[in-house]
Amino acid sequence: xxxxxxxxxxxxxxxxxxxxxxxxxxxxxxxxxxxxxxxxxxxxxxxxxxxxxxxxxxxxxxxxxxxxxxxxxxxxxxxxxxxxxxxxxxxxxxxxxxxxxxxxxxxxxxxxxxxxxxxxxxxxxxxxxxxxxxxxxxxxxxxxxxxxxxxxxxxxxxxxxxxxxxxxxxxxxxxxxxxxxxxxxxxxxxxxxxxxxxxxxxxxxxxxxxxxxxxxxxxxxxxxxxxxxxxxxxxxxxxxxxxxxxxxxxxxxxxxxxxxxxxxxxxxxxxxxxxxxxxxxxxxxxxxxxxxxxxxxxxxxxxxxxxxxxxxxxxxxxxxxxxxxxxxxxxxxxxxxxxxxxxxxxxxxxxxxxxxxx
Amino acid sequence: xxxxxxxxxxxxxxxxxxxxxxxxxxxxxxxxxxxxxxxxxxxxxxxxxxxxxxxxxxxxxxxxxxxxxxxxxxxxxxxxxxxxxxxxxxxxxxxxxxxxxxx
Numbered sequence: 001x002x003x004x005x006x007x008x009x010x011x012x013x014x015x016x017x018x019x020x021x022x023x024x025x026x027x028x029x030x031x032x033x034x035x036x037x038x039x040x041x042x043x044x045x046x047x048x049x050x051x052x053x054x055x056x057x058x059x060x061x062x063x064x065x066x067x068x069x070x071x072x073x074x075x076x077x078x079x080x081x082x083x084x085x086x087x088x089x090x091x092x093x094x095x096x097x098x099x100x101x102x103x104x105x106x107x108x109x110x111x112x113x114x115x116x117x118x119x120x121x122x123x124x125x126x127x128x129x130x131x132x133x134x135x136x137x138x139x140x141x142x143x144x145x146x147x148x149x150x151x152x153x154x155x156x157x158x159x160x161x162x163x164x165x166x167x168x169x170x171x172x173x174x175x176x177x178x179x180x181x182x183x184x185x186x187x188x189x190x191x192x193x194x195x196x197x198x199x200x201x202x203x204x205x206x207x208x209x210x211x212x213x214x215x216x217x218x219x220x221x222x223x224x225x226x227x228x229x230x231x232x233x234x235x236x237x238x239x240x241x242x243x244x245x246x247x248x249x250x251x252x253x254x255x256x257x258x259x260x261x262x263x264x265x266x267x268x269x270x271x272x273x274x275x276x277x278x279x280x281x282x283x284x285x286x287x288x289x290x291x292x293x294x295x296x297x298x299x300x301x302x303x304x305x306x307x308x309x310x311x312x313x314x315x316x317x318x319x320x321x322x323x324x325x326x327x328x329x330x331x332x333x334x335x336x337x338x339x340x341x342x343x344x345x346x347x348x349x350x351x352x353x354x355x356x357x358x
Numbered sequence: 359x360x361x362x363x364x365x366x367x368x369x370x371x372x373x374x375x376x377x378x379x380x381x382x383x384x385x386x387x388x389x390x391x392x393x394x395x396x397x398x399x400x401x402x403x404x405x406x407x408x409x410x411x412x413x414x415x416x417x418x419x420x421x422x423x424x425x426x427x428x429x430x431x432x433x434x435x436x437x438x439x440x441x442x443x444x445x446x447x448x449x450x451x452x453x454x455x456x457x458x459x460x461x
Contacts, residue, residue, distance in 0.1 A: 035367070035370050035371060058430055059367065059428065059430045059431060059456040059457070060367075060368070060371070060419040060420075060428070060431075061418065061419065061422070061428055063418075063419075073373075073375075075375070076371065076415065077415055077418075078415075078418045079415065079418060082422075082423045083423075084423055085423040085424040085425075087423075089422050089423075
Protein backbone atom coordinates (compact mmCIF):
# COMPACT_ATOMS: atom_id res chain seq x y z
CA UNK A 1 0.00 0.00 0.00
CA UNK A 2 1.35 3.44 -0.91
CA UNK A 3 1.97 5.54 2.12
CA UNK A 4 2.05 9.26 2.69
CA UNK A 5 4.56 10.62 5.14
CA UNK A 6 3.52 13.80 6.87
CA UNK A 7 6.07 15.89 8.75
CA UNK A 8 4.27 18.15 11.19
CA UNK A 9 5.91 21.38 12.25
CA UNK A 10 5.16 23.81 15.03
CA UNK A 11 6.69 27.21 14.40
CA UNK A 12 6.66 30.75 15.68
CA UNK A 13 4.19 31.61 12.91
CA UNK A 14 1.82 28.66 12.90
CA UNK A 15 1.79 24.97 12.15
CA UNK A 16 2.97 23.52 8.85
CA UNK A 17 2.53 20.12 7.26
CA UNK A 18 5.08 18.77 4.81
CA UNK A 19 3.77 15.99 2.63
CA UNK A 20 6.13 13.40 1.22
CA UNK A 21 6.67 9.69 1.03
CA UNK A 22 9.02 6.97 2.26
CA UNK A 23 11.80 8.26 0.00
CA UNK A 24 11.93 11.32 2.27
CA UNK A 25 13.43 13.49 -0.44
CA UNK A 26 10.76 15.84 -1.71
CA UNK A 27 8.03 17.45 0.33
CA UNK A 28 5.12 19.75 -0.44
CA UNK A 29 4.68 22.47 2.17
CA UNK A 30 1.22 23.34 3.52
CA UNK A 31 0.69 26.23 5.87
CA UNK A 32 0.77 28.31 7.88
CA UNK A 33 -2.04 26.57 9.74
CA UNK A 34 -3.76 27.29 13.06
CA UNK A 35 -4.22 30.91 12.00
CA UNK A 36 -0.51 31.58 12.36
CA UNK A 37 -0.53 31.10 16.11
CA UNK A 38 2.81 30.36 17.79
CA UNK A 39 2.79 26.55 18.04
CA UNK A 40 5.07 25.02 20.65
CA UNK A 41 4.31 21.36 20.00
CA UNK A 42 2.64 19.09 17.49
CA UNK A 43 1.56 15.51 17.94
CA UNK A 44 -0.82 12.82 16.74
CA UNK A 45 -3.51 11.11 18.79
CA UNK A 46 -3.13 7.44 17.81
CA UNK A 47 -6.62 6.60 19.06
CA UNK A 48 -8.24 8.85 16.45
CA UNK A 49 -5.53 9.89 14.01
CA UNK A 50 -6.16 13.52 14.90
CA UNK A 51 -3.32 15.98 14.54
CA UNK A 52 -2.81 18.12 17.62
CA UNK A 53 -1.05 21.46 17.95
CA UNK A 54 -0.34 23.23 21.21
CA UNK A 55 0.50 26.87 21.64
CA UNK A 56 -0.64 30.29 22.68
CA UNK A 57 -1.54 33.61 21.17
CA UNK A 58 -0.39 36.88 22.73
CA UNK A 59 -3.96 38.16 22.28
CA UNK A 60 -6.19 35.13 22.59
CA UNK A 61 -4.38 32.98 25.11
CA UNK A 62 -3.45 29.31 25.20
CA UNK A 63 -5.20 26.55 23.31
CA UNK A 64 -4.82 23.05 21.91
CA UNK A 65 -5.74 22.82 18.24
CA UNK A 66 -7.09 19.67 16.63
CA UNK A 67 -7.53 18.50 13.03
CA UNK A 68 -9.40 15.33 12.09
CA UNK A 69 -8.74 15.70 8.36
CA UNK A 70 -4.94 15.85 8.18
CA UNK A 71 -4.80 19.58 8.59
CA UNK A 72 -7.49 20.72 6.15
CA UNK A 73 -9.65 22.15 8.95
CA UNK A 74 -9.00 22.84 12.61
CA UNK A 75 -10.81 23.43 15.87
CA UNK A 76 -9.32 24.74 19.08
CA UNK A 77 -10.15 24.66 22.76
CA UNK A 78 -8.83 25.80 26.09
CA UNK A 79 -11.88 24.89 28.13
CA UNK A 80 -10.62 23.82 31.53
CA UNK A 81 -7.04 24.92 30.86
CA UNK A 82 -7.01 27.16 33.91
CA UNK A 83 -5.80 27.39 37.47
CA UNK A 84 -9.04 29.13 38.38
CA UNK A 85 -9.88 32.81 38.86
CA UNK A 86 -7.42 33.16 41.75
CA UNK A 87 -4.59 31.19 40.20
CA UNK A 88 -1.83 32.30 37.85
CA UNK A 89 -2.79 32.92 34.24
CA UNK A 90 -1.76 30.26 31.77
CA UNK A 91 0.38 31.84 29.09
CA UNK A 92 0.79 29.02 26.59
CA UNK A 93 0.62 25.27 26.11
CA UNK A 94 4.13 23.87 25.73
CA UNK A 95 3.37 20.22 25.09
CA UNK A 96 0.52 17.96 24.06
CA UNK A 97 1.07 14.23 24.37
CA UNK A 98 -1.26 11.24 24.04
CA UNK A 99 -1.25 8.87 26.98
CA UNK A 100 -2.92 5.51 27.41
CA UNK A 101 -5.87 7.13 29.21
CA UNK A 102 -6.27 10.39 27.30
CA UNK A 103 -4.38 13.44 26.17
CA UNK A 104 -2.03 15.44 28.36
CA UNK A 105 -1.02 19.08 28.08
CA UNK A 106 1.90 20.81 29.74
CA UNK A 107 1.55 24.53 30.28
CA UNK A 108 3.32 27.67 31.44
CA UNK A 109 3.37 28.40 34.34
CA UNK A 110 4.20 24.78 34.86
CA UNK A 111 1.31 22.40 35.29
CA UNK A 112 -0.28 19.33 33.79
CA UNK A 113 -3.77 18.92 32.38
CA UNK A 114 -5.63 15.86 31.13
CA UNK A 115 -8.37 15.49 28.51
CA UNK A 116 -10.51 12.41 28.02
CA UNK A 117 -12.51 13.84 25.08
CA UNK A 118 -9.82 14.42 22.52
CA UNK A 119 -8.90 17.90 23.70
CA UNK A 120 -12.36 19.47 23.85
CA UNK A 121 -12.15 19.92 27.62
CA UNK A 122 -9.33 19.69 30.12
CA UNK A 123 -8.93 19.04 33.84
CA UNK A 124 -6.06 20.02 36.08
CA UNK A 125 -3.79 17.26 37.42
CA UNK A 126 -3.51 18.89 40.80
CA UNK A 127 -1.19 16.35 42.33
CA UNK A 128 1.78 17.77 40.47
CA UNK A 129 0.95 21.41 41.20
CA UNK A 130 0.57 20.48 44.86
CA UNK A 131 4.03 18.92 45.08
CA UNK A 132 5.72 20.03 48.32
CA UNK A 133 8.58 21.65 46.38
CA UNK A 134 6.20 23.85 44.36
CA UNK A 135 6.96 27.08 46.22
CA UNK A 136 10.61 26.82 45.28
CA UNK A 137 10.12 26.28 41.55
CA UNK A 138 12.04 28.85 39.51
CA UNK A 139 11.73 29.55 35.77
CA UNK A 140 14.40 28.97 33.20
CA UNK A 141 15.27 31.40 30.44
CA UNK A 142 12.21 30.30 28.49
CA UNK A 143 9.84 30.49 31.44
CA UNK A 144 8.50 28.08 34.06
CA UNK A 145 7.23 25.56 31.56
CA UNK A 146 6.18 21.94 31.65
CA UNK A 147 7.60 21.01 28.29
CA UNK A 148 8.09 17.22 28.32
CA UNK A 149 5.50 14.54 28.97
CA UNK A 150 6.39 10.86 28.72
CA UNK A 151 3.67 8.24 29.02
CA UNK A 152 4.70 4.75 30.08
CA UNK A 153 4.26 2.39 27.12
CA UNK A 154 1.99 -0.07 28.92
CA UNK A 155 0.98 1.27 32.36
CA UNK A 156 -1.44 4.22 32.27
CA UNK A 157 -0.66 5.03 35.91
CA UNK A 158 2.97 5.86 35.14
CA UNK A 159 4.26 9.03 33.58
CA UNK A 160 7.21 11.39 33.67
CA UNK A 161 7.26 15.13 33.10
CA UNK A 162 10.06 17.61 32.63
CA UNK A 163 9.85 21.18 33.91
CA UNK A 164 12.31 24.03 33.34
CA UNK A 165 14.05 24.84 35.53
CA UNK A 166 12.77 22.40 38.11
CA UNK A 167 13.58 18.92 36.88
CA UNK A 168 12.05 15.53 36.27
CA UNK A 169 9.00 14.28 38.15
CA UNK A 170 7.34 10.86 37.95
CA UNK A 171 3.99 9.46 38.97
CA UNK A 172 3.04 5.82 39.45
CA UNK A 173 -0.54 6.38 40.61
CA UNK A 174 -2.10 8.15 37.69
CA UNK A 175 -1.02 11.64 38.74
CA UNK A 176 -2.29 11.68 42.31
CA UNK A 177 1.23 11.89 43.70
CA UNK A 178 4.57 12.74 42.14
CA UNK A 179 8.21 12.16 43.00
CA UNK A 180 11.13 14.36 41.99
CA UNK A 181 13.68 12.19 40.17
CA UNK A 182 16.84 14.20 39.61
CA UNK A 183 19.52 12.32 41.49
CA UNK A 184 22.81 12.57 39.62
CA UNK A 185 21.72 15.49 37.38
CA UNK A 186 23.78 18.66 37.78
CA UNK A 187 22.55 22.20 38.23
CA UNK A 188 25.85 24.05 37.72
CA UNK A 189 24.24 27.44 38.34
CA UNK A 190 23.16 26.62 41.90
CA UNK A 191 25.28 26.58 45.09
CA UNK A 192 24.50 22.91 45.51
CA UNK A 193 24.98 21.39 42.04
CA UNK A 194 22.92 18.31 42.94
CA UNK A 195 19.68 19.62 44.52
CA UNK A 196 16.46 17.63 44.84
CA UNK A 197 14.85 20.02 42.35
CA UNK A 198 16.10 22.99 40.37
CA UNK A 199 17.67 21.18 37.42
CA UNK A 200 16.97 22.58 33.99
CA UNK A 201 15.84 19.51 32.08
CA UNK A 202 15.52 20.33 28.39
CA UNK A 203 14.16 17.07 26.99
CA UNK A 204 13.66 13.47 28.07
CA UNK A 205 12.93 10.41 25.96
CA UNK A 206 11.99 6.83 26.71
CA UNK A 207 14.30 4.26 25.20
CA UNK A 208 12.76 1.46 23.18
CA UNK A 209 11.65 -1.41 25.36
CA UNK A 210 10.38 -1.81 28.90
CA UNK A 211 9.82 1.76 29.97
CA UNK A 212 12.60 1.75 32.56
CA UNK A 213 15.37 3.42 30.56
CA UNK A 214 15.28 7.13 29.85
CA UNK A 215 17.72 9.55 28.31
CA UNK A 216 17.85 13.23 29.19
CA UNK A 217 19.31 16.29 27.53
CA UNK A 218 19.79 18.89 30.21
CA UNK A 219 21.07 22.45 30.35
CA UNK A 220 24.00 20.95 32.23
CA UNK A 221 24.77 17.67 30.53
CA UNK A 222 23.44 14.54 28.90
CA UNK A 223 22.21 11.66 31.03
CA UNK A 224 20.81 8.14 31.10
CA UNK A 225 18.66 6.42 33.72
CA UNK A 226 18.04 2.67 33.88
CA UNK A 227 15.67 2.81 36.85
CA UNK A 228 12.81 4.95 35.58
CA UNK A 229 14.55 8.20 36.43
CA UNK A 230 15.36 7.49 40.04
CA UNK A 231 19.07 7.85 39.35
CA UNK A 232 20.94 9.30 36.39
CA UNK A 233 24.45 8.81 35.01
CA UNK A 234 26.31 11.47 33.06
CA UNK A 235 27.10 10.76 29.39
CA UNK A 236 29.01 13.97 28.55
CA UNK A 237 32.30 12.35 27.61
CA UNK A 238 32.68 12.38 23.85
CA UNK A 239 30.14 15.17 23.22
CA UNK A 240 31.31 18.65 22.14
CA UNK A 241 29.13 20.42 24.68
CA UNK A 242 27.11 19.82 27.81
CA UNK A 243 24.34 22.09 26.48
CA UNK A 244 21.62 21.20 24.01
CA UNK A 245 17.91 20.73 23.64
CA UNK A 246 16.43 17.98 21.50
CA UNK A 247 16.73 14.25 21.82
CA UNK A 248 15.22 11.34 19.91
CA UNK A 249 15.37 7.64 20.75
CA UNK A 250 15.57 4.82 18.27
CA UNK A 251 12.22 3.01 17.94
CA UNK A 252 13.89 -0.40 18.22
CA UNK A 253 17.33 -0.17 19.87
CA UNK A 254 17.34 0.86 23.56
CA UNK A 255 21.03 1.79 23.33
CA UNK A 256 20.60 4.32 20.50
CA UNK A 257 19.67 7.96 20.94
CA UNK A 258 20.29 11.15 18.97
CA UNK A 259 20.96 14.68 20.21
CA UNK A 260 22.09 18.06 18.81
CA UNK A 261 24.57 19.76 21.16
CA UNK A 262 24.83 23.54 21.00
CA UNK A 263 27.89 25.56 21.84
CA UNK A 264 26.75 26.73 25.26
CA UNK A 265 24.16 28.79 27.03
CA UNK A 266 26.38 31.89 26.96
CA UNK A 267 28.07 31.29 23.59
CA UNK A 268 25.23 32.08 21.24
CA UNK A 269 23.39 28.77 21.46
CA UNK A 270 24.25 27.60 17.97
CA UNK A 271 25.90 24.41 16.77
CA UNK A 272 29.55 24.11 17.88
CA UNK A 273 31.93 25.74 15.46
CA UNK A 274 28.94 26.80 13.37
CA UNK A 275 29.14 23.32 11.81
CA UNK A 276 25.94 21.35 12.13
CA UNK A 277 25.96 17.78 13.39
CA UNK A 278 23.51 15.37 14.90
CA UNK A 279 25.28 13.21 17.47
CA UNK A 280 24.34 9.59 18.09
CA UNK A 281 25.25 6.88 20.51
CA UNK A 282 24.66 3.19 19.88
CA UNK A 283 26.05 2.01 23.20
CA UNK A 284 23.78 3.87 25.60
CA UNK A 285 26.08 6.87 25.85
CA UNK A 286 29.43 5.10 26.18
CA UNK A 287 30.58 6.75 22.98
CA UNK A 288 29.24 9.32 20.53
CA UNK A 289 29.48 9.86 16.77
CA UNK A 290 28.93 13.07 14.84
CA UNK A 291 26.62 12.67 11.85
CA UNK A 292 27.39 15.50 9.40
CA UNK A 293 26.90 14.31 5.82
CA UNK A 294 24.58 16.72 4.07
CA UNK A 295 24.43 19.17 6.97
CA UNK A 296 25.94 22.68 6.62
CA UNK A 297 29.51 22.90 7.90
CA UNK A 298 30.32 26.58 7.43
CA UNK A 299 28.77 29.62 9.09
CA UNK A 300 25.72 27.67 10.23
CA UNK A 301 24.66 29.86 13.16
CA UNK A 302 21.58 27.85 13.89
CA UNK A 303 20.11 26.04 16.86
CA UNK A 304 17.63 23.24 17.35
CA UNK A 305 15.04 23.48 20.10
CA UNK A 306 13.77 20.74 22.38
CA UNK A 307 10.81 19.54 20.33
CA UNK A 308 12.36 20.20 16.93
CA UNK A 309 13.74 16.76 16.20
CA UNK A 310 11.71 13.65 15.46
CA UNK A 311 11.78 10.27 13.76
CA UNK A 312 9.26 8.28 11.80
CA UNK A 313 8.23 4.66 12.28
CA UNK A 314 9.40 3.34 8.94
CA UNK A 315 12.23 0.81 8.60
CA UNK A 316 14.89 2.09 8.27
CA UNK A 317 13.52 4.99 10.25
CA UNK A 318 13.90 8.56 9.14
CA UNK A 319 15.06 11.47 11.25
CA UNK A 320 14.01 15.09 10.94
CA UNK A 321 15.60 18.21 12.41
CA UNK A 322 14.03 21.67 12.34
CA UNK A 323 16.19 24.67 13.05
CA UNK A 324 15.74 28.00 14.75
CA UNK A 325 16.47 29.63 11.39
CA UNK A 326 13.66 27.87 9.53
CA UNK A 327 15.33 24.91 7.82
CA UNK A 328 14.08 21.33 7.92
CA UNK A 329 16.65 18.57 7.34
CA UNK A 330 15.61 14.96 6.74
CA UNK A 331 17.51 11.68 6.83
CA UNK A 332 16.17 8.50 5.24
CA UNK A 333 18.93 6.31 6.69
CA UNK A 334 18.74 6.79 10.44
CA UNK A 335 21.01 9.81 10.42
CA UNK A 336 23.84 8.59 8.21
CA UNK A 337 23.10 11.26 5.63
CA UNK A 338 20.91 14.35 5.48
CA UNK A 339 19.14 16.54 2.97
CA UNK A 340 17.65 20.03 3.25
CA UNK A 341 13.96 19.55 2.44
CA UNK A 342 12.51 22.95 3.38
CA UNK A 343 13.90 26.42 3.94
CA UNK A 344 12.73 29.93 4.76
CA UNK A 345 10.18 28.65 7.25
CA UNK A 346 9.61 30.54 10.49
CA UNK A 347 11.72 29.45 13.46
CA UNK A 348 10.84 25.79 13.98
CA UNK A 349 9.84 24.86 17.51
CA UNK A 350 8.45 21.35 17.06
CA UNK A 351 8.68 18.43 14.65
CA UNK A 352 6.61 15.26 14.55
CA UNK A 353 5.73 12.69 11.91
CA UNK A 354 2.86 10.46 10.95
CA UNK A 355 2.51 7.89 8.20
CA UNK A 356 -0.93 7.56 6.63
CA UNK A 357 -2.35 5.56 3.79
CA UNK A 358 -2.28 7.36 0.46
CA UNK B 359 -29.27 49.32 16.96
CA UNK B 360 -26.27 48.14 18.89
CA UNK B 361 -23.54 46.17 17.22
CA UNK B 362 -20.31 44.45 18.23
CA UNK B 363 -17.39 44.91 15.85
CA UNK B 364 -14.82 42.12 15.98
CA UNK B 365 -11.29 41.85 14.59
CA UNK B 366 -10.49 39.56 11.69
CA UNK B 367 -7.95 37.63 13.75
CA UNK B 368 -10.77 36.64 16.08
CA UNK B 369 -13.46 35.88 13.50
CA UNK B 370 -11.05 33.59 11.63
CA UNK B 371 -10.94 31.38 14.72
CA UNK B 372 -14.66 30.62 14.34
CA UNK B 373 -15.45 29.53 10.78
CA UNK B 374 -18.75 27.97 9.81
CA UNK B 375 -18.95 24.49 11.28
CA UNK B 376 -21.62 21.84 11.94
CA UNK B 377 -24.50 24.12 10.99
CA UNK B 378 -23.13 27.07 12.96
CA UNK B 379 -22.51 30.21 10.89
CA UNK B 380 -19.11 31.80 10.73
CA UNK B 381 -18.51 34.52 13.29
CA UNK B 382 -19.03 37.77 11.38
CA UNK B 383 -17.03 40.97 11.76
CA UNK B 384 -20.15 42.87 12.82
CA UNK B 385 -22.68 41.19 15.10
CA UNK B 386 -26.02 42.70 16.11
CA UNK B 387 -26.74 41.71 19.67
CA UNK B 388 -29.75 43.90 20.51
CA UNK B 389 -32.52 43.66 21.52
CA UNK B 390 -30.85 41.75 24.33
CA UNK B 391 -32.58 39.27 26.58
CA UNK B 392 -35.41 36.80 26.21
CA UNK B 393 -38.19 39.35 26.25
CA UNK B 394 -36.53 41.52 23.64
CA UNK B 395 -35.32 44.10 26.11
CA UNK B 396 -33.69 44.45 29.51
CA UNK B 397 -34.45 46.94 32.25
CA UNK B 398 -30.76 46.79 33.17
CA UNK B 399 -28.33 47.19 30.28
CA UNK B 400 -26.12 44.19 29.72
CA UNK B 401 -22.43 44.46 30.45
CA UNK B 402 -19.54 43.73 28.15
CA UNK B 403 -19.24 40.40 29.95
CA UNK B 404 -22.90 39.63 29.25
CA UNK B 405 -22.38 40.30 25.55
CA UNK B 406 -19.39 37.98 25.46
CA UNK B 407 -21.37 35.23 27.20
CA UNK B 408 -24.19 35.78 24.71
CA UNK B 409 -21.85 35.39 21.75
CA UNK B 410 -20.18 32.37 23.36
CA UNK B 411 -23.49 30.52 23.29
CA UNK B 412 -23.43 30.59 19.50
CA UNK B 413 -19.67 30.37 19.10
CA UNK B 414 -18.43 28.18 21.98
CA UNK B 415 -14.91 29.04 22.99
CA UNK B 416 -15.21 32.73 22.15
CA UNK B 417 -15.26 33.69 25.82
CA UNK B 418 -11.99 31.84 26.43
CA UNK B 419 -10.36 33.77 23.57
CA UNK B 420 -11.35 37.12 25.05
CA UNK B 421 -11.30 36.46 28.78
CA UNK B 422 -9.17 35.00 31.50
CA UNK B 423 -10.87 33.11 34.34
CA UNK B 424 -12.79 35.46 36.59
CA UNK B 425 -13.75 36.51 34.13
CA UNK B 426 -11.57 39.44 33.20
CA UNK B 427 -10.58 40.63 29.76
CA UNK B 428 -7.29 39.23 28.52
CA UNK B 429 -4.39 41.63 28.93
CA UNK B 430 -4.03 42.39 25.21
CA UNK B 431 -7.73 42.59 24.39
CA UNK B 432 -9.20 46.10 24.43
CA UNK B 433 -12.91 46.79 24.40
CA UNK B 434 -14.49 50.16 23.68
CA UNK B 435 -18.13 51.12 24.14
CA UNK B 436 -18.99 54.04 21.88
CA UNK B 437 -15.32 54.86 21.71
CA UNK B 438 -14.65 54.79 25.45
CA UNK B 439 -12.37 52.19 27.07
CA UNK B 440 -14.42 49.53 28.78
CA UNK B 441 -13.98 46.71 31.24
CA UNK B 442 -15.89 43.48 31.52
CA UNK B 443 -18.38 45.19 33.84
CA UNK B 444 -19.05 48.22 31.66
CA UNK B 445 -22.77 48.58 30.80
CA UNK B 446 -23.61 48.59 27.13
CA UNK B 447 -26.56 50.77 26.04
CA UNK B 448 -28.82 49.32 23.39
CA UNK B 449 -27.66 51.80 20.77
CA UNK B 450 -23.98 51.38 21.48
CA UNK B 451 -21.27 50.22 19.15
CA UNK B 452 -18.80 47.95 20.90
CA UNK B 453 -15.34 47.50 19.40
CA UNK B 454 -13.15 44.58 20.35
CA UNK B 455 -9.57 45.29 19.37
CA UNK B 456 -6.34 43.35 19.91
CA UNK B 457 -3.68 45.60 21.40
CA UNK B 458 -0.30 46.09 19.75
CA UNK B 459 1.48 42.81 20.52
CA UNK B 460 3.09 39.82 18.90
CA UNK B 461 6.06 39.90 16.55
